[in-house]
Amino acid sequence: MTSTTSGDTGLAVPSWELAAREFAAWRAGDPAALDRLVRVLTPVLWHVVRAYGLDRESAEDVVQTTWLALVRNVESVRDPRAVMRWATTTARREAWRISRAGRREDVAEPETLDTALPPVDGPDSAVLAADTARMLWRHFAALPERCRRLLRVIAFDDRPDYATLSTELGVPVGSIGPTRGRCLDKLRGRLAADPDWSGRRD
Amino acid sequence: MTDDVTLMRSVHDMWEALDPVPVDLADRVLFTLALEDMEFELMRLSESLAPIGARGPETAATMTFAAESLTVMVTVSDAGPSQRRIDGWIAPGAALRVELRTARGVQETVADADGRFAFAALPAGLMQLMIHPTAGAALPLHRPVATPPVQL
Numbered sequence: 001m002t003s004t005t006s007g008d009t010g011l012a013v014p015s016w017e018l019a020a021r022e023f024a025a026w027r028a029g030d031p032a033a034l035d036r037l038v039r040v041l042t043p044v045l046w047h048v049v050r051a052y053g054l055d056r057e058s059a060e061d062v063v064q065t066t067w068l069a070l071v072r073n074v075e076s077v078r079d080p081r082a083v084m085r086w087a088t089t090t091a092r093r094e095a096w097r098i099s100r101a102g103r104r105e106d107v108a109e110p111e112t113l114d115t116a117l118p119p120v121d122g123p124d125s126a127v128l129a130a131d132t133a134r135m136l137w138r139h140f141a142a143l144p145e146r147c148r149r150l151l152r153v154i155a156f157d158d159r160p161d162y163a164t165l166s167t168e169l170g171v172p173v174g175s176i177g178p179t180r181g182r183c184l185d186k187l188r189g190r191l192a193a194d195p196d197w198s199g200r201r202d
Numbered sequence: 203m204t205d206d207v208t209l210m211r212s213v214h215d216m217w218e219a220l221d222p223v224p225v226d227l228a229d230r231v232l233f234t235l236a237l238e239d240m241e242f243e244l245m246r247l248s249e250s251l252a253p254i255g256a257r258g259p260e261t262a263a264t265m266t267f268a269a270e271s272l273t274v275m276v277t278v279s280d281a282g283p284s285q286r287r288i289d290g291w292i293a294p295g296a297a298l299r300v301e302l303r304t305a306r307g308v309q310e311t312v313a314d315a316d317g318r319f320a321f322a323a324l325p326a327g328l329m330q331l332m333i334h335p336t337a338g339a340a341l342p343l344h345r346p347v348a349t350p351p352v353q354l
Contacts, residue, residue, distance in 0.1 A: 034235065039228045046223040057247045060227060064350050065244060067231045072240050133219035136212055155214040184206055187213075191204065 015044055016084040016159055024080040038067065041084060044156045045091045051152035052095035052168075062098065066091040089161045092153070096168045135197055139190040146171070147183035154180060226328075226353065233303075233328050233351040242332065242346040245269045267331075269347040272296075274333065278354055286324040286354040292317030292333065296341035299334040304354070315340070329354050 018040045025033035045066055049059045069090055070077070077086050140148065146169055153160055166173045191197045204212070234244070245267035262279040274292050281287040292298060295317035302309045305327050313319040330351040335343040 035232060038231050042228040042231055043223040046227065047217055050221055057250065060224065061246050061350065063227060064231060064234060067235060068244060071235055129215065129219045133216040136216045137220060140216065151213050152217060155210050155217060184209055188204055188209060
Protein backbone atom coordinates (compact mmCIF):
# COMPACT_ATOMS: atom_id res chain seq x y z
CA MET A 1 0.00 0.00 0.00
CA THR A 2 2.79 2.39 0.84
CA SER A 3 4.05 2.49 -2.73
CA THR A 4 0.67 2.95 -4.34
CA THR A 5 -0.97 5.56 -2.28
CA SER A 6 -1.21 9.03 -3.52
CA GLY A 7 -0.47 11.26 -6.44
CA ASP A 8 0.48 13.79 -3.81
CA THR A 9 3.51 11.72 -2.93
CA GLY A 10 4.82 11.56 -6.46
CA LEU A 11 5.27 7.81 -6.02
CA ALA A 12 4.04 4.97 -8.20
CA VAL A 13 0.45 5.03 -9.43
CA PRO A 14 -2.06 7.07 -7.39
CA SER A 15 -4.75 5.02 -5.63
CA TRP A 16 -7.59 6.63 -7.58
CA GLU A 17 -5.98 5.59 -10.84
CA LEU A 18 -5.37 2.00 -9.68
CA ALA A 19 -8.96 1.88 -8.44
CA ALA A 20 -10.23 3.22 -11.78
CA ARG A 21 -8.32 0.55 -13.66
CA GLU A 22 -9.58 -2.34 -11.51
CA PHE A 23 -13.13 -1.03 -11.45
CA ALA A 24 -13.19 -0.83 -15.25
CA ALA A 25 -11.75 -4.35 -15.53
CA TRP A 26 -14.32 -5.70 -13.09
CA ARG A 27 -17.16 -4.03 -14.96
CA ALA A 28 -15.79 -5.49 -18.17
CA GLY A 29 -16.20 -8.97 -16.68
CA ASP A 30 -12.97 -9.80 -14.81
CA PRO A 31 -14.12 -11.04 -11.36
CA ALA A 32 -10.56 -11.01 -9.94
CA ALA A 33 -10.43 -7.25 -10.49
CA LEU A 34 -13.00 -6.77 -7.71
CA ASP A 35 -10.60 -8.53 -5.35
CA ARG A 36 -7.82 -6.13 -6.32
CA LEU A 37 -10.13 -3.11 -6.14
CA VAL A 38 -11.10 -4.04 -2.57
CA ARG A 39 -7.45 -4.44 -1.59
CA VAL A 40 -6.52 -1.06 -3.06
CA LEU A 41 -9.39 0.92 -1.57
CA THR A 42 -10.08 -0.71 1.80
CA PRO A 43 -7.03 0.82 3.54
CA VAL A 44 -7.95 4.23 2.10
CA LEU A 45 -11.51 3.90 3.40
CA TRP A 46 -10.28 2.77 6.80
CA HIS A 47 -8.13 5.86 7.36
CA VAL A 48 -10.71 8.24 5.95
CA VAL A 49 -13.39 6.80 8.25
CA ARG A 50 -11.13 6.74 11.31
CA ALA A 51 -10.45 10.45 10.73
CA TYR A 52 -13.99 11.00 12.01
CA GLY A 53 -13.21 9.55 15.42
CA LEU A 54 -15.16 6.30 15.06
CA ASP A 55 -14.07 3.36 17.19
CA ARG A 56 -12.57 0.42 15.34
CA GLU A 57 -15.75 -1.69 15.27
CA SER A 58 -17.86 1.17 13.92
CA ALA A 59 -15.19 1.99 11.37
CA GLU A 60 -15.22 -1.61 10.13
CA ASP A 61 -19.01 -1.46 9.85
CA VAL A 62 -18.77 1.69 7.73
CA VAL A 63 -16.15 0.13 5.45
CA GLN A 64 -18.34 -2.96 4.93
CA THR A 65 -21.45 -0.84 4.34
CA THR A 66 -19.60 1.32 1.83
CA TRP A 67 -18.56 -1.70 -0.24
CA LEU A 68 -22.07 -3.08 -0.19
CA ALA A 69 -23.40 0.29 -1.33
CA LEU A 70 -20.89 0.37 -4.17
CA VAL A 71 -21.76 -3.12 -5.40
CA ARG A 72 -25.49 -2.45 -5.09
CA ASN A 73 -25.29 0.90 -6.88
CA VAL A 74 -22.61 0.10 -9.35
CA GLU A 75 -24.60 1.70 -12.18
CA SER A 76 -24.33 5.09 -10.49
CA VAL A 77 -20.54 5.13 -11.01
CA ARG A 78 -20.54 6.03 -14.68
CA ASP A 79 -16.90 7.01 -14.95
CA PRO A 80 -14.39 4.50 -13.49
CA ARG A 81 -12.10 7.43 -12.65
CA ALA A 82 -14.73 8.53 -10.14
CA VAL A 83 -14.92 5.25 -8.23
CA MET A 84 -12.50 6.21 -5.47
CA ARG A 85 -14.24 9.52 -4.90
CA TRP A 86 -17.60 7.76 -4.90
CA ALA A 87 -16.40 5.30 -2.26
CA THR A 88 -14.58 7.78 -0.02
CA THR A 89 -17.46 10.24 -0.17
CA THR A 90 -19.98 7.53 0.74
CA ALA A 91 -17.73 6.37 3.60
CA ARG A 92 -17.15 9.89 4.92
CA ARG A 93 -20.86 10.69 4.83
CA GLU A 94 -21.67 7.58 6.85
CA ALA A 95 -18.77 8.16 9.26
CA TRP A 96 -19.85 11.76 9.74
CA ARG A 97 -23.45 10.70 10.40
CA ILE A 98 -22.40 8.09 12.98
CA SER A 99 -19.88 10.35 14.68
CA ARG A 100 -22.58 12.96 15.19
CA ALA A 101 -25.00 10.33 16.47
CA GLY A 102 -22.55 9.82 19.30
CA ARG A 103 -21.05 6.40 18.64
CA ARG A 104 -17.45 7.49 18.72
CA GLU A 105 -14.32 7.64 20.77
CA ASP A 106 -11.52 10.13 20.62
CA VAL A 107 -8.92 8.19 18.71
CA ALA A 108 -6.62 11.17 18.94
CA GLU A 109 -5.40 10.00 22.33
CA PRO A 110 -1.66 9.46 22.31
CA GLU A 111 -1.93 6.93 25.16
CA THR A 112 -4.37 4.84 23.16
CA LEU A 113 -2.19 5.05 20.11
CA ASP A 114 1.02 4.21 21.92
CA THR A 115 -0.34 0.80 22.81
CA ALA A 116 -1.13 0.20 19.14
CA LEU A 117 2.47 0.64 18.07
CA PRO A 118 4.52 -2.35 17.02
CA PRO A 119 6.65 -3.89 19.77
CA VAL A 120 10.14 -2.39 20.00
CA ASP A 121 11.81 -5.71 19.18
CA GLY A 122 10.22 -5.78 15.73
CA PRO A 123 12.22 -5.48 12.51
CA ASP A 124 14.53 -2.45 12.43
CA SER A 125 12.50 -0.66 9.79
CA ALA A 126 9.32 -1.12 11.84
CA VAL A 127 11.02 0.28 14.95
CA LEU A 128 12.30 3.23 12.94
CA ALA A 129 8.86 3.85 11.44
CA ALA A 130 7.27 3.60 14.89
CA ASP A 131 9.79 6.04 16.37
CA THR A 132 9.22 8.52 13.56
CA ALA A 133 5.47 8.09 13.88
CA ARG A 134 5.60 8.76 17.62
CA MET A 135 7.74 11.82 17.12
CA LEU A 136 5.45 13.21 14.44
CA TRP A 137 2.38 12.33 16.49
CA ARG A 138 3.48 14.59 19.37
CA HIS A 139 3.21 17.57 17.04
CA PHE A 140 0.27 16.35 14.99
CA ALA A 141 -1.78 15.85 18.16
CA ALA A 142 -1.29 19.52 19.04
CA LEU A 143 -3.07 20.67 15.86
CA PRO A 144 -6.73 21.74 16.00
CA GLU A 145 -9.19 18.89 15.36
CA ARG A 146 -10.16 20.35 11.99
CA CYS A 147 -6.53 20.18 10.85
CA ARG A 148 -6.06 16.65 12.13
CA ARG A 149 -9.13 15.41 10.31
CA LEU A 150 -8.43 17.27 7.06
CA LEU A 151 -4.79 16.18 6.90
CA ARG A 152 -5.62 12.55 7.63
CA VAL A 153 -8.31 12.47 4.95
CA ILE A 154 -6.06 14.12 2.38
CA ALA A 155 -3.08 11.92 3.29
CA PHE A 156 -5.07 8.94 2.00
CA ASP A 157 -7.41 10.55 -0.49
CA ASP A 158 -5.70 13.40 -2.28
CA ARG A 159 -8.74 14.13 -4.44
CA PRO A 160 -11.55 14.32 -1.87
CA ASP A 161 -14.94 15.68 -2.76
CA TYR A 162 -14.74 19.28 -1.53
CA ALA A 163 -18.48 19.85 -1.26
CA THR A 164 -19.05 17.17 1.40
CA LEU A 165 -15.75 17.92 3.10
CA SER A 166 -16.73 21.55 3.43
CA THR A 167 -19.98 20.64 5.23
CA GLU A 168 -18.20 18.26 7.56
CA LEU A 169 -15.37 20.60 8.45
CA GLY A 170 -17.54 23.68 8.62
CA VAL A 171 -15.43 25.65 6.14
CA PRO A 172 -16.46 27.02 2.75
CA VAL A 173 -15.41 24.98 -0.30
CA GLY A 174 -13.01 27.72 -1.36
CA SER A 175 -11.27 27.62 2.02
CA ILE A 176 -10.32 23.95 2.04
CA GLY A 177 -7.16 24.46 0.00
CA PRO A 178 -5.95 27.41 2.11
CA THR A 179 -6.96 25.59 5.34
CA ARG A 180 -4.89 22.60 4.28
CA GLY A 181 -1.95 24.95 3.62
CA ARG A 182 -2.29 26.61 7.03
CA CYS A 183 -2.55 23.24 8.79
CA LEU A 184 0.59 22.00 7.06
CA ASP A 185 2.38 25.25 7.95
CA LYS A 186 1.50 24.80 11.61
CA LEU A 187 2.79 21.26 11.57
CA ARG A 188 5.93 22.29 9.70
CA GLY A 189 6.57 25.07 12.18
CA ARG A 190 6.34 22.71 15.15
CA LEU A 191 8.58 20.15 13.47
CA ALA A 192 11.18 22.78 12.57
CA ALA A 193 11.42 23.69 16.25
CA ASP A 194 12.01 20.06 17.27
CA PRO A 195 15.72 19.16 17.07
CA ASP A 196 14.85 15.44 17.33
CA TRP A 197 12.85 15.70 14.12
CA SER A 198 15.39 17.61 12.05
CA GLY A 199 18.12 15.30 13.39
CA ARG A 200 16.44 12.13 12.25
CA ARG A 201 15.83 12.54 8.56
CA ASP A 202 16.49 14.42 5.27
CA MET B 203 12.11 23.04 5.29
CA THR B 204 9.97 20.02 4.52
CA ASP B 205 7.81 20.53 1.43
CA ASP B 206 4.09 19.73 1.37
CA VAL B 207 4.46 16.47 -0.51
CA THR B 208 7.08 15.08 1.88
CA LEU B 209 5.12 16.24 4.90
CA MET B 210 1.89 14.64 3.65
CA ARG B 211 3.87 11.46 2.99
CA SER B 212 5.05 11.53 6.63
CA VAL B 213 1.48 12.03 7.88
CA HIS B 214 0.39 9.10 5.70
CA ASP B 215 3.14 6.84 7.06
CA MET B 216 2.45 7.95 10.62
CA TRP B 217 -1.18 6.86 10.41
CA GLU B 218 -0.25 3.58 8.82
CA ALA B 219 2.06 2.90 11.77
CA LEU B 220 -0.22 4.22 14.52
CA ASP B 221 -3.58 2.95 13.37
CA PRO B 222 -3.06 0.17 10.85
CA VAL B 223 -6.02 -1.17 8.91
CA PRO B 224 -7.07 -4.53 10.43
CA VAL B 225 -5.09 -7.14 8.51
CA ASP B 226 -8.10 -9.17 7.41
CA LEU B 227 -10.54 -6.33 6.74
CA ALA B 228 -10.26 -6.62 2.94
CA ASP B 229 -10.77 -10.41 3.22
CA ARG B 230 -13.88 -9.88 5.29
CA VAL B 231 -15.23 -7.34 2.80
CA LEU B 232 -14.65 -9.81 -0.03
CA PHE B 233 -16.35 -12.56 1.97
CA THR B 234 -19.50 -10.41 2.15
CA LEU B 235 -19.28 -9.36 -1.49
CA ALA B 236 -19.13 -13.03 -2.50
CA LEU B 237 -22.78 -13.43 -1.44
CA GLU B 238 -24.90 -14.08 -4.47
CA ASP B 239 -27.93 -12.13 -3.36
CA MET B 240 -27.13 -8.59 -2.25
CA GLU B 241 -30.64 -8.00 -0.89
CA PHE B 242 -30.03 -8.15 2.85
CA GLU B 243 -29.50 -5.88 5.83
CA LEU B 244 -25.97 -5.88 7.20
CA MET B 245 -25.95 -6.13 11.00
CA ARG B 246 -23.67 -4.04 13.18
CA LEU B 247 -21.35 -5.54 15.75
CA SER B 248 -22.77 -3.90 18.86
CA GLU B 249 -20.73 -5.66 21.51
CA SER B 250 -17.76 -7.95 21.59
CA LEU B 251 -16.33 -9.61 24.66
CA ALA B 252 -12.71 -10.66 24.54
CA PRO B 253 -12.01 -14.37 24.56
CA ILE B 254 -12.07 -15.89 28.01
CA GLY B 255 -8.95 -17.92 28.77
CA ALA B 256 -7.41 -17.19 25.40
CA ARG B 257 -5.63 -20.24 23.99
CA GLY B 258 -6.76 -22.34 26.92
CA PRO B 259 -9.25 -25.19 26.62
CA GLU B 260 -12.22 -23.02 27.58
CA THR B 261 -11.67 -20.35 24.95
CA ALA B 262 -14.95 -18.61 24.25
CA ALA B 263 -15.86 -15.28 22.74
CA THR B 264 -19.24 -13.60 22.69
CA MET B 265 -20.41 -11.11 20.10
CA THR B 266 -23.70 -9.32 19.72
CA PHE B 267 -24.93 -8.11 16.35
CA ALA B 268 -27.79 -5.72 15.83
CA ALA B 269 -30.18 -5.21 12.93
CA GLU B 270 -33.23 -2.95 12.89
CA SER B 271 -35.63 -5.67 13.94
CA LEU B 272 -33.53 -8.16 15.87
CA THR B 273 -30.27 -8.82 17.65
CA VAL B 274 -28.28 -12.01 17.70
CA MET B 275 -25.81 -13.03 20.36
CA VAL B 276 -23.17 -15.48 19.22
CA THR B 277 -20.81 -17.45 21.45
CA VAL B 278 -17.89 -19.12 19.74
CA SER B 279 -16.12 -21.89 21.63
CA ASP B 280 -13.47 -24.48 20.92
CA ALA B 281 -14.70 -27.96 20.14
CA GLY B 282 -11.51 -29.93 19.81
CA PRO B 283 -8.39 -29.24 17.77
CA SER B 284 -9.05 -26.51 15.18
CA GLN B 285 -12.78 -27.04 15.51
CA ARG B 286 -15.24 -24.43 16.65
CA ARG B 287 -18.77 -24.45 17.89
CA ILE B 288 -21.28 -21.62 17.68
CA ASP B 289 -24.20 -21.08 20.01
CA GLY B 290 -26.56 -18.35 18.92
CA TRP B 291 -29.54 -16.61 20.42
CA ILE B 292 -31.88 -14.45 18.36
CA ALA B 293 -33.92 -11.83 20.21
CA PRO B 294 -36.83 -11.42 20.13
CA GLY B 295 -37.06 -15.21 20.12
CA ALA B 296 -38.43 -16.66 16.89
CA ALA B 297 -38.05 -19.87 14.91
CA LEU B 298 -36.12 -18.31 12.04
CA ARG B 299 -34.03 -20.08 9.43
CA VAL B 300 -30.32 -19.49 10.03
CA GLU B 301 -27.66 -20.00 7.40
CA LEU B 302 -23.96 -20.15 8.22
CA ARG B 303 -21.25 -19.61 5.62
CA THR B 304 -17.62 -20.63 6.01
CA ALA B 305 -14.90 -21.15 3.43
CA ARG B 306 -15.98 -24.80 3.43
CA GLY B 307 -19.57 -24.12 2.42
CA VAL B 308 -23.03 -23.34 3.71
CA GLN B 309 -24.95 -24.99 6.56
CA GLU B 310 -28.48 -24.36 7.66
CA THR B 311 -30.55 -24.77 10.77
CA VAL B 312 -33.76 -23.41 12.23
CA ALA B 313 -33.75 -21.65 15.59
CA ASP B 314 -36.15 -22.89 18.25
CA ALA B 315 -39.09 -20.77 19.37
CA ASP B 316 -36.83 -19.02 21.89
CA GLY B 317 -34.46 -18.07 19.08
CA ARG B 318 -31.69 -20.47 20.08
CA PHE B 319 -29.57 -22.27 17.50
CA ALA B 320 -26.18 -23.97 17.27
CA PHE B 321 -23.61 -25.11 14.75
CA ALA B 322 -20.92 -27.65 15.70
CA ALA B 323 -17.66 -28.84 14.15
CA LEU B 324 -16.83 -25.64 12.27
CA PRO B 325 -13.43 -24.95 10.74
CA ALA B 326 -11.36 -21.99 11.93
CA GLY B 327 -11.50 -19.00 9.60
CA LEU B 328 -14.14 -16.57 8.43
CA MET B 329 -17.82 -17.23 9.02
CA GLN B 330 -20.95 -15.24 8.37
CA LEU B 331 -24.50 -15.82 9.59
CA MET B 332 -27.59 -14.94 7.61
CA ILE B 333 -31.04 -15.02 9.18
CA HIS B 334 -33.89 -15.44 6.72
CA PRO B 335 -37.56 -14.46 6.68
CA THR B 336 -39.32 -17.67 7.71
CA ALA B 337 -42.96 -18.63 7.28
CA GLY B 338 -44.68 -19.17 10.61
CA ALA B 339 -41.96 -17.49 12.71
CA ALA B 340 -43.08 -15.18 15.50
CA LEU B 341 -40.95 -12.40 13.99
CA PRO B 342 -41.74 -11.35 10.44
CA LEU B 343 -38.64 -10.19 8.56
CA HIS B 344 -38.85 -8.10 5.39
CA ARG B 345 -35.51 -9.29 4.10
CA PRO B 346 -32.60 -11.42 5.31
CA VAL B 347 -30.18 -9.96 7.84
CA ALA B 348 -26.50 -10.87 7.75
CA THR B 349 -23.71 -10.46 10.28
CA PRO B 350 -20.43 -9.06 9.06
CA PRO B 351 -17.92 -11.91 8.60
CA VAL B 352 -15.96 -12.77 11.75
CA GLN B 353 -12.92 -14.94 12.39
CA LEU B 354 -13.65 -18.16 14.21
